Amino acid sequence: MKYGIITYTSAQNWGGILQSYALYHYLQKQGVDCDLLNYRNFDERLFKPRKQIKDIIFSLLMYKQNKMRIERYKNFRTKCLKLDSSVVSTEDELQALNRQYDAFITGSDQLWNCETEICYDFYLKFAEESKVLLSYGPSFGQENIPQQFEKEVAELLKRYDMKSVREKSGGNIVKRLIGEEIQVVCDPTFLLDRQEWESVSNPDIQESNYIFIYTTQVSQKVIELVKAYKKKNPSVRVITPYAIPGVKADVRKDIGPAEFLSYIRNADYVIGTSFHAVVFSLIFGRNFCVVPHSSTGARVNDLLSRMGLEKNAIGGSVPDEFPTLMECEYKAELENYINESKEYITRMIHYKNSYII
Numbered sequence: 001m002k003y004g005i006i007t008y009t010s011a012q013n014w015g016g017i018l019q020s021y022a023l024y025h026y027l028q029k030q031g032v033d034c035d036l037l038n039y040r041n042f043d044e045r046l047f048k049p050r051k052q053i054k055d056i057i058f059s060l061l062m063y064k065q066n067k068m069r070i071e072r073y074k075n076f077r078t079k080c081l082k083l084d085s086s087v088v089s090t091e092d093e094l095q096a097l098n099r100q101y102d103a104f105i106t107g108s109d110q111l112w113n114c115e116t117e118i119c120y121d122f123y124l125k126f127a128e129e130s131k132v133l134l135s136y137g138p139s140f141g142q143e144n145i146p147q148q149f150e151k152e153v154a155e156l157l158k159r160y161d162m163k164s165v166r167e168k169s170g171g172n173i174v175k176r177l178i179g180e181e182i183q184v185v186c187d188p189t190f191l192l193d194r195q196e197w198e199s200v201s202n203p204d205i206q207e208s209n210y211i212f213i214y215t216t217q218v219s220q221k222v223i224e225l226v227k228a229y230k231k232k233n234p235s236v237r238v239i240t241p242y243a244i245p246g247v248k249a250d251v252r253k254d255i256g257p258a259e260f261l262s263y264i265r266n267a268d269y270v271i272g273t274s275f276h277a278v279v280f281s282l283i284f285g286r287n288f289c290v291v292p293h294s295s296t297g298a299r300v301n302d303l304l305s306r307m308g309l310e311k312n313a314i315g316g317s318v319p320d321e322f323p324t325l326m327e328c329e330y331k332a333e334l335e336n337y338i339n340e341s342k343e344y345i346t347r348m349i350h351y352k353n354s355y356i357i
Contacts, residue, residue, distance in 0.1 A: 001132075003027070003034040003349075004097055006122060007107030009081060010040040012073060014260040015189075015276030019108050021080045021200070021257075022188035023136060032349055034105075037097070038083045039121070044070055058243070065253035072256025080200060080257075094126035103132035105348075108166055108188050113141035114149045115295070123156040133159055134348050137166040137185045137341075140173050143298050154178050162348050167302040185341035187303075189279050190334070197261055197283060205262035212267040213240035213249070214260075214277040221291050221314065223247060225271050228318045236268060269322065275299045282307070282334065287324045289314050307333055 005024060008016035024036045046066040047059040059066070077083050088094055097104075104127045106112075111122035120126070124133050145153060154177040157163065164183045165171050171184050189197075211229060215222050226238060226247050238249035255263065264270055264280045270288035272278070278300055281288035291314050292300045304313050307330040312323045 001033065001102045002100070003032060003103045003105055003134075004037050004101035005034055005105045005107050006037045006039055006124070007111060008109050009036055009038065009077065009083060010042050012043050012045070012069070014255070014257050015274060015279070016109050017073070017076065017081070017257045018261070018276065018280075019188045021076075022190075022192050023105075023107050024081065025196075026188065026191040027345070027349070030345070030349065035085065035101075036081050036083060038085050038087050040089045041087050042074070042077065046070065062251075062253040068254035069256055072254070072259060076200075076257040091126065094121060097126070098128045098131060101131070103134060103351075106133075106135040106138050106160075106163075108137035109139060110141040110299075111138040112153075112165075112170070113139065114145050114153060115142065118149055118152060118156075120156070123153070124159070125156060127159075129159075132161050132351055134351065135160055135163040135165075136345065136348065137164055137187060138170070139166040139299055140170045141299065142295065143169050143172075145173060150177060162351055164344055164348075167299050168306075169298045169302055183340070183344050185344050186334075186337045187275075187279055189276065189283065190338050191342065191345075194283055194285075197280070198265065200258060201261035201265060202256075202258040203262075205259055205266065207239070207263075207266060208268075209235065210237040210239045210250075210267060211269040211271060212263045213238060213242075213244060214264075214270070214272040214274050215240075215242060215244070215291075217273045217291075217293050218242065218244060219273075219291060219294075221318075222271065222273065224318050225289065225291070225314060229269065229271065229322060232322075233268075239263060239267075273297075273300075275303070278303060278312075281325070282330065285325065285327055287322070288312060289323050291315075306337065 007020045009020050027034050104124050106122055106124055127133055157178050164185045166187055168184050171182055174180055174182050223246055240249050241252055241255050243251050265284045267286055270277055270281045270286050273291050273293045278290050289312050290300055304310055309330055
């Protein structure tokens with residue numbers, strides 16, 4: 001039985017690349033014959049289009065770092081994701097995969113997000129009826145999906161032989177659309193332990209005495225948090241991949257997936273809006289706080305609620321004391337969550353007795 005995994009592998013997104021690696025690597029460790037589909041061409045843009053002159057100048061000044069980031073992404077994709085097969089993106093190329101694979105797995109991250117449109121490939125619409133269709137932890141990214149997509153998404157979900165989602169809110173969506181109770185599983189990154197992540201981090205990143213800021217949405221609240229932390233800890237440096245208005249920071253545009261791991265692992269504190277900033281803070285036992293994203297914050301809130309760490313989400317004013325982290329607070333619940341998710345994977349790869357370990 002050969003499995004093809006479809007997920008985010010083409011974007012310059014640290015969490016997307018690392019969760020892809022985690023599911024692929026974990027399944028391989030279980031003896032599963034699987035490939036990560038080389039879905040779409042890798043986004044090699046050095047920087048996003050800019051409108052303001054000052055932003056264009058800054059991007060040009062960061063040219064060498066931007067180029068290094070691209071190379072680091074490429075190296076990680078080649079070394080860890082083994083993406084050396086032909087790129088698939090057209091309908092014909094996807095249909096041809098049916099000759100190569102017996103089963104397809106929709107991986108994790110926001111693959112089922114249809115805020116503006118449905119990505120049919122992530123719902124495995126290209127797969128033939130004879131194939132086994134599975135999912136491990138995809139996310140809708142929101143509490144609800146637009147009403148105009150509900151009927152079509154429901155029909156796509158019914159085609160799956162086994163399915164799970166990453167958030168409780170996603171489970172609620174599935175229950176409402178097709179009346180099925182399905183399992184909520186952990187993000188694939190949790191399937192690997194701290195030592196496994198350290199083994200693929202960049203050992204050359206050995207900095208200290210800094211806070212790491214990873215914000216997918218720079219809000220006034222984030223700016224206030226960083227300034228407040230700096231005021232309490234004036235000697236601490238700020239390292240971030242993105243400039244933060246009004247904050248003196250060391251902006252690193254050369255961060256690839258391995259470097260992203262290292263900067264979180266060694267940080268004194270992590271402040272962010274990103275789901276995977278929270279995930280890796282938990283894995284590495286780093287103190288952190290998060291401002292949930294205004295449109296996709298459900299995934300962060302679901303995770304923190306399950307772990308009993310609601311205090312680490314900042315929704316109101318800047319706290320007098322920044323929340324800290326003690327592993328005894330969440331370790332037992334996280335281990336249960338991981339074990340339940342691994343049991344789901346065992347059932348998934350034995351579906352219809354199609355694969356025997």
